[in-house]
Amino acid sequence: MYLKEITLQNFRNYKEERVCFHPKVNIITGKNAQGKTNLLESLYIMSLGKSFRTNRDTEMIGFGEEYCKVSSSSFKDGKNLDIEIVISKEGKQLKIDGLKTSKNIDLLENVYMVIFSPEDLKIVKDEPEKRRKFVDRELCQLKPVYYRNLSRYKKILQQRNSLLKQQDVREDILSVWNEELAEYGSKIILERKGFIEKLNLISKEISKGITNGKEELALFYESSIPCRETLAQQKEIFMTKLNSSLKNDLFRRNTSFGPHKDDIKICVKDIDIRHYGSQGQQRTAALSLKLAEIRLIQEETGEDPILLLDDVLSELDAERQNFLIHSLAEVQLFITTTEISDELRSNLPEGQTFSVEKGAVTNCNNL
Numbered sequence: 148m149y150l151k152e153i154t155l156q157n158f159r160n161y162k163e164e165r166v167c168f169h170p171k172v173n174i175i176t177g178k179n180a181q182g183k184t185n186l187l188e189s190l191y192i193m194s195l196g197k198s199f200r201t202n203r204d205t206e207m208i209g210f211g212e213e214y215c216k217v218s219s220s221s222f223k224d225g226k227n228l229d230i231e232i233v234i235s236k237e238g239k240q241l242k243i244d245g246l247k248t249s250k251n252i253d254l255l256e257n258v259y260m261v262i263f264s265p266e267d268l269k270i271v272k273d274e275p276e277k278r279r280k281f282v283d284r285e286l287c288q289l290k291p292v293y294y295r296n297l298s299r300y301k302k303i304l305q306q307r308n309s310l311l312k313q314q315d316v317r318e319d320i321l322s323v324w325n326e327e328l329a330e331y332g333s334k335i336i337l338e339r340k341g342f343i344e345k346l347n348l349i350s351k352e353i354s355k356g357i358t359n360g361k362e363e364l365a366l367f368y369e370s371s372i373p374c375r376e377t378l379a380q381q382k383e384i385f386m387t388k389l390n391s392s393l394k395n396d397l398f399r400r401n402t403s404f405g406p407h408k409d410d411i412k413i414c415v416k417d418i419d420i421r422h423y424g425s426q427g428q429q430r431t432a433a434l435s436l437k438l439a440e441i442r443l444i445q446e447e448t449g450e451d452p453i454l455l456l457d458d459v460l461s462e463l464d465a466e467r468q469n470f471l472i473h474s475l476a477e478v479q480l481f482i483t484t485t486e487i488s489d490e491l492r493s494n495l496p497e498g499q500t501f502s503v504e505k506g507a508v509t510n511c512n513n514l
């Protein structure tokens with residue numbers, strides 16, 4: 148699939164803009180703070196219904212405006228796919244091929260997108276939350292049911308934690324939340340475990356490719372509860388742990404374990420590179436994870452995801468840049484950069500360059 152065009156109204160610093168894209172490579176150039184990332188953000192919300200840089204939808208409404216509207220037209224499976232998103236203070240309205248839908252979840256499985264930004268280069272050494280977000284975002288795209296389970300888990304966790312903060316905790320209510328937390332938490336653990344096993348195999352191969360066989364990545368799911376094979380077994384051990392840590396949870400007024408505390412360990416030759424890896428190893432690992440994410444979407448869905456590279460190429464050395472570009476022959480690419488080097492230009496296949504200035508996009512030359 149590929150994105151044919153996007154129309155923006157009051158979206159961040161764009162008043163009214165319509166941009167038609169190339170099916171292969173689209174390079175968006177411009178000085179700082181002109182609207183390059185804003186344009187990528189408007190594309191990204193077509194896949195998950197939300198931004199990659201904020202949880203508050205209303206932040207995307209242009210200053211002083213009442214609403215913003217983003218409409219896209221894509222080409223998928225031999226036909227057009229039209230998506231429209233309107234965000235106002237009252238909420239969000241979505242339309243897919245002209246039909247109204249109320250939830251982000253209905254957008255999933257329509258447009259697959261992967262974003263790679265300098266923030267992602269820190270995925271290896273940042274806090275566990277970053278790595279959980281990476282896994283969750285990916286699983287939500289691949290499995291809408293995961294999106295539903297995760298939302299439910301977060302709500303129950305919030306309710307359980309509020310209950311733990313009360314003076315007299317009602318044990319009958321707590322046991323209802325425990326039951327639900329174990330149910331949804333176990334589903335999440337099993338999905339994450341399976342996902343990381345698959346990602347591990349793919350990223351191993353990719354990291355070997357980047358380093359000419361010198362280094363091989365290994366990923367491990369570090370769950371705060373031991374992993375089991377079936378949902379029933381997983382739920383049983385979750386419940387046991389909830390009961391045994393009740394005193395601790397009551398004392399801390401918080402749920403001390405569960406998928407919200409989990410992490411992914413990333414190793415090269417048995418060394419945890421979060422703590423002991425060089426910056427180069429951490430970058431190779433981040434690049435391998437991103438490329439593995441794309442390959443996994445291709446394998447699981449048969450679709451080529453769209454890749455958004457937000458100002459990340461300049462952060463990679465020439466060797467890693469080349470590896471990235473040459474691994475991506477089939478996918479539609481959007482690259483933002485303040486400057487496009489001659490070397491990069493000569494390495495890219497066919498495409499189109501655009502220039503952004505103060506929220507206005509101009510078509511420049513073909514690559």
Ligand SMILES: Nc1ncnc2c1ncn2[C@@H]1O[C@H](COP(=O)(O)OP(=O)(O)OP(=O)(O)O)[C@@H](O)[C@H]1O
Pocket residue numbers: 158159160161177178179180181182183184185186206207208209210458483485
């Ligand atoms: N809700 C909003 N309404 C209007 N303008 C906004 C809104 N949110 C952000 N902006 C403006 O958008 C601009 C930033 O755009 P963007 O993040 O796309 O920059 P960029 O071109 O990617 O720059 P850089 O190269 O520095 O990353 C800033 O001038 C900022 O003030």
